[in-house]
Amino acid sequence: MSDTLQKTEQRPSVPLRTPQLPRIAPLLVAVIALAVGGLVTVVAGSGLVALSVVAWLVFVIGLSVWALAVEGRRKATDRLITSLVWSTFVIAMVPLVAVTWEVISKGHAALSADFFTNDMVGVLGETNRLTGDPGGIKHALVGTLMITATATLISVPVGVMAAIYLVEYGKKNRLSRVLTFLVDVMTGIPSIVAGLFAFSLLTLMFGPAYRSGFGGSLALSVLMMPIVVRATEEMLKLVPDELREASYALGVPKWRTIVKVVLPTAFGGIATGVTLAIARVAGETAPLLIIAGSTTVTNWNVFSDRMMTLPVFIYSSVTQGGKYAAIQEERAWGAALVLVVIVMTLNLIARLLGKIFSPKTGR
Amino acid sequence: MAKSIDVSDVNIYYGDFLAVEGVNMSIRARAVTAFIGPSGCGKSTVLRSLNRMHEVIPGARVEGKIVVDGHDLYGAGVDPVAVRRQIGMVFQRPNPFPTMSIYDNVLAGNKLNSKRMKRSEADDIVEKSLRGANLWNEVKDRLGKPGMGLSGGQQQRLCIARAIAVEPEVLLMDEPCSALDPISTAAIEDLIHELKSDYTIVIVTHNMQQAARVSDETGFFNLKATGEPGRLVEFNPTTKMFANPDDPATEAYISGRFG
Numbered sequence A: 001m002s003d004t005l006q007k008t009e010q011r012p013s014v015p016l017r018t019p020q021l022p023r024i025a026p027l028l029v030a031v032i033a034l035a036v037g038g039l040v041t042v043v044a045g046s047g048l049v050a051l052s053v054v055a056w057l058v059f060v061i062g063l064s065v066w067a068l069a070v071e072g073r074r075k076a077t078d079r080l081i082t083s084l085v086w087s088t089f090v091i092a093m094v095p096l097v098a099v100t101w102e103v104i105s106k107g108h109a110a111l112s113a114d115f116f117t118n119d120m121v122g123v124l125g126e127t128n129r130l131t132g133d134p135g136g137i138k139h140a141l142v143g144t145l146m147i148t149a150t151a152t153l154i155s156v157p158v159g160v161m162a163a164i165y166l167v168e169y170g171k172k173n174r175l176s177r178v179l180t181f182l183v184d185v186m187t188g189i190p191s192i193v194a195g196l197f198a199f200s201l202l203t204l205m206f207g208p209a210y211r212s213g214f215g216g217s218l219a220l221s222v223l224m225m226p227i228v229v230r231a232t233e234e235m236l237k238l239v240p241d242e243l244r245e246a247s248y249a250l251g252v253p254k255w256r257t258i259v260k261v262v263l264p265t266a267f268g269g270i271a272t273g274v275t276l277a278i279a280r281v282a283g284e285t286a287p288l289l290i291i292a293g294s295t296t297v298t299n300w301n302v303f304s305d306r307m308m309t310l311p312v313f314i315y316s317s318v319t320q321g322g323k324y325a326a327i328q329e330e331r332a333w334g335a336a337l338v339l340v341v342i343v344m345t346l347n348l349i350a351r352l353l354g355k356i357f358s359p360k361t362g363r
Numbered sequence B: 001m002a003k004s005i006d007v008s009d010v011n012i013y014y015g016d017f018l019a020v021e022g023v024n025m026s027i028r029a030r031a032v033t034a035f036i037g038p039s040g041c042g043k044s045t046v047l048r049s050l051n052r053m054h055e056v057i058p059g060a061r062v063e064g065k066i067v068v069d070g071h072d073l074y075g076a077g078v079d080p081v082a083v084r085r086q087i088g089m090v091f092q093r094p095n096p097f098p099t100m101s102i103y104d105n106v107l108a109g110n111k112l113n114s115k116r117m118k119r120s121e122a123d124d125i126v127e128k129s130l131r132g133a134n135l136w137n138e139v140k141d142r143l144g145k146p147g148m149g150l151s152g153g154q155q156q157r158l159c160i161a162r163a164i165a166v167e168p169e170v171l172l173m174d175e176p177c178s179a180l181d182p183i184s185t186a187a188i189e190d191l192i193h194e195l196k197s198d199y200t201i202v203i204v205t206h207n208m209q210q211a212a213r214v215s216d217e218t219g220f221f222n223l224k225a226t227g228e229p230g231r232l233v234e235f236n237p238t239t240k241m242f243a244n245p246d247d248p249a250t251e252a253y254i255s256g257r258f259g
Helices: A002-010 A025-044 A048-070 A073-110 A113-117 A138-169 A174-187 A191-206 A213-238 A241-249 A254-282 A286-291 A310-320 A322-357 B043-049 B080-086 B102-112 B119-132 B152-165 B182-195 B208-214 B238-243 B248-254
Strands: B005-014 B017-027 B032-036 B060-068 B087-090 B170-174 B200-204 B217-223 B230-237
Touching (some): A025 A048, A048 A073, A073 A322, A138 A174, A138 A213, A138 A254, A138 A310, A138 A322, A174 A213, A213 A254, A213 A286, A241 A254, A241 B080, A241 B152, A254 A322, A254 B102, A310 A322, B017 B043, B017 B217, B032 B043, B032 B208, B043 B170, B043 B200, B043 B230, B080 B087, B102 B119, B119 B182, B152 B182, B182 B200, B208 B238, B217 B238, B217 B248, B230 B248
Parallel strands (some): B017 B230, B087 B170, B170 B200
Antiparallel strands (some): B005 B017
């Protein structure tokens, strides 16, 4: 006992406390950096960009040097990298916040009950010449919902079943490798090409000048399908083989195992992937412009006649110009806000589905 | 309902790789047969070939005869699904279905095959199987809760309940206790003793004390040499195997001089 005591006394004690910057140090440096930036801006008479660049440089260098002087190299590196990581995060957030702010601030004025219940038939400028109702986006909203829903109906069964083939049946055989490659290629198809595909296909079948919402759905499902296949594939791969084996060992045939064990286990992830795929195509413009066309009438039938969609509505309103450019632009921003809200809602639904259907432990 | 299994001249392959060579043995009905041996010698492979689970792995195949009740499992026209309905299996890691409650997990074998039954009938099967697996008293008040919420040992007993709910002839267990603590292991060993009266049980284990405790007969598997296929070295009653083995390699393995 005394031996060990002596030993501990002999060993040089390692200091556990090292000098540290005060907790408010980053804040302090930030304030000083902003002040320096402001001063430079006033003296040189430059704008906001210069101010933030100067302030950022002063902050990063100042904090690192101070930390180096007081805390040592390791902590100084830590502070430097931390500042850089935060800076890139802020830079990444700037466009997102700016776009959201822009859309909300310019779009909210256009929103009203009439905006959702009226279409643009006979509307020139403010109101309908005959009824006096203000114009709205009913036709575009209906078109977007119908076309996207039809595209989902087409691509989800095909995509999910293709993924089931790839993961469960075609385990790394030649066909499944070729299919996987083609799906990867399809992911990169420009949307305008998908539009041209639907356009030429339907023109061949139904003659020239054919326009319909269904064509738009076809084009969108060309874009959706690879996303659905990919998402489903990844989710199915995550289902452990042990569950499949457990099911086989109970004498359950393969197809029942897939339908009743594998798919339910992966359902949350698949639903999330599908919802994200819908959100991804809901904002497509180019293919719809080609094949679904542009109109002022509310059309509930996807299989005949032109159909307006929100992105195309935004496009045509902004590019119309002329005497009523101002009111048209306001409507475009309103439609943009509605579109953003739809996409965000879909994303939230995706998260919710993922949460609801993930396997529970019940603890 | 228990049945014996006769294995003759069985070679088991993974693709071109011969994993186990020339296995001959006969597994008695209403008895516990243990497979022991070092890792990678093919114990689990042989076990999985007994209910055609081996071929689930791409490229895997079996040569030779495995005869249960006069039927060759690998004969022409034999449906592997029908084989697995008669020969149940419990795996190394507990694998209850995560989307199902405890109740549904026990009934999985029936429900997944869309067997129609009355509520009271289903309740009876659940209670009987859970009692059979020594789990009833622990879970009877929370049958609707997810099976994943149970402890590891309870999950493994749930998997055993699930396997005996379809009333198989034979129960295969692939290292059922290797992921469990000693208390859960003891619970499962007790259970194996009880199940012996109704089922033919084959168990793979790394734990020689466990083999000595639970089994009536033991098969010792070993590799001829590194890179060579595994083979059955000795198959004897457990008492003989652990007291006076025929093969010197068995004695060396059991006494801990190698392996």
